[in-house]
Amino acid sequence: MTARDELLDVIHEAIILFSRNARVRANNMYDELSFVAYTMLSYVGTFPHPTASDLAERYGLEKSTVSRQLSQLEADGLLRRVAHPSRPRTKLLELTDTGRACLAHVRQHQRKGLQERLGRWPDEDVETFSRLLWRFVTELD
Amino acid sequence: MTARDELLDVIHEAIILFSRNARVRANNMYDELSFVAYTMLSYVGTFPHPTASDLAERYGLEKSTVSRQLSQLEADGLLRRVAHPSRPRTKLLELTDTGRACLAHVRQHQRKGLQERLGRWPDEDVETFSRLLWRFVTELD
DNA sequence: GGTCAGAGTTGCGCAATACAACCTTGACAG
DNA sequence: CTGTCAAGGTTGTATTGCGCAACTCTGACC
Structure with missing residues (x-):
């Protein structure tokens, strides 16, 4: 796994957290x-x-x-x-x-x-x- | 609206696109x-x-x-x-x-x-x- | 021994979404 | 002039992800 691959994995995990986060926070964006x-x-x-x-x-x-x-x-x-x-x-x-x-x-x-x-x-x-x-x-x- | 506010708005719109995107692509991530x-x-x-x-x-x-x-x-x-x-x-x-x-x-x-x-x-x-x-x-x- | 907290599971309902079938109306081919 | 078609939407139906609330166990603590 190259150094770039590792960066990609970090980005990927961040995307997941991001999406989950967005979904959760989304619905009380402002009520x-x-x-x-x-x-x-x-x-x-x-x-x-x-x-x-x-x-x-x-x-x-x-x-x-x-x-x-x-x-x-x-x-x-x-x-x-x-x-x-x-x-x-x-x-x-x-x-x-x-x-x-x-x-x-x-x-x-x-x-x-x-x-x-x-x-x-x-x-x-x-x-x-x-x-x-x-x-x-x-x-x- | 300050320059920073404008950046925040860009980030915010990007978040929306990001989330929508993730949601759509999410389910055929790999079937x-x-x-x-x-x-x-x-x-x-x-x-x-x-x-x-x-x-x-x-x-x-x-x-x-x-x-x-x-x-x-x-x-x-x-x-x-x-x-x-x-x-x-x-x-x-x-x-x-x-x-x-x-x-x-x-x-x-x-x-x-x-x-x-x-x-x-x-x-x-x-x-x-x-x-x-x-x-x-x-x-x- | 009785109450309590932790870890999960289940019943119920809602919201976002897709897919497919349909409606309406203008356009274009013959 | 008539028939087919495409564009733009809407409606029927089903699925999925999710939360809230009620419940089940089981060890711990007073």
């Missing part, structure tokens, strides 16, 4: 939103007027899954599905005011949590970590 | 093991003769969840629950030969996958990423 709910709201907040299919593609989910999640969010008054101006079967997603407020609130909360977690990290490490982590998650061909 | 199954086998492989409670604590899971997963693994012939020499109600976990082989196989596969994903990363970045990621996931007080 107004579940992990999935937040994920979707956040996407709509960042890329205005996406379709359900966009979401499905981005996160590798089934369209049925996305559909149901969106129904829930709509029922909760956090987003709307509005008709596409030209394509009739297509619906565009947009946040309601409540949704926007809720998102901002949770984001604030998240940022604070991360800040605490990285409290003693020097800026330089945070910068490096952010860059490498982002490269890692988007490195999918 | 012999589920994500949870692998997680537990791997732990037993690394820290010999743990108890179910050790697993629960490590991964922040309910003991009931762990118990059921272990039953499944035992039924599949991948591990055994053997009596603790002195504490009667306690059971120690150990891999069967099949379990060990299966674990080695999946690990090999994982390593290859990671290697491809990080193919063009210089050793130095892999080293840094490994170190920071590990620090991050274990930074939980």
